Amino acid sequence: MRTATTNLVLLRQLRDHKRRLFELEIADLDRQIIALESASPRPKRVERDLATRETDRNMLRVIQDANAPMRTSEIITRFGASRPKVTLWLASMVRRGHLVRVRKGLYSVAKEVPKL
Numbered sequence: 001m002r003t004a005t006t007n008l009v010l011l012r013q014l015r016d017h018k019r020r021l022f023e024l025e026i027a028d029l030d031r032q033i034i035a036l037e038s039a040s041p042r043p044k045r046v047e048r049d050l051a052t053r054e055t056d057r058n059m060l061r062v063i064q065d066a067n068a069p070m071r072t073s074e075i076i077t078r079f080g081a082s083r084p085k086v087t088l089w090l091a092s093m094v095r096r097g098h099l100v101r102v103r104k105g106l107y108s109v110a111k112e113v114p115k116l
Contacts, residue, residue, distance in 0.1 A: 059089060060098060060109055069108040 062078050063070050076086045090107055093099040099107045 055089060056093060056098060059093065063099065063107060064109050069102045069106045072105045072107070075107070 059075070059079070062075065066074075072083070072086065072090065075090070076083055079086060081089075090099060090101075094101050094107070097110055100110050102108055
């Protein structure tokens with residue numbers, strides 16, 4: 001008789017535990033739905049990629065036309081963009097292998113430029 005009671009208690013505890021787990025999962029899904037509904041739409045990635053490629057091509061042309069390593073300040077004046085933006089572009093292009101950082105603040109085009 002004691003075993004049956006113990007099993008009955010355990011089954012009820014298991015049922016309550018499972019019910020709490022499902023309620024937590026449903027609450028988490030509700031939070032995710034609310035977050036997605038209130039989020040602002042992001043610009044399409046394709047448009048950003050095309051803009052980035054165009055910027056990369058323009059920057060490569062500017063540095064190639066100089067026929068010598070260029071200072072960050074020169075690139076900023078030729079592009080007419082802000083220093084932080086140009087610095088991010090340059091760092092990104094160095095990471096992808098398009099540019100080589102000769103020394104601090106001095107960049108040149110890599111010998112073999114990967115496909116844009």
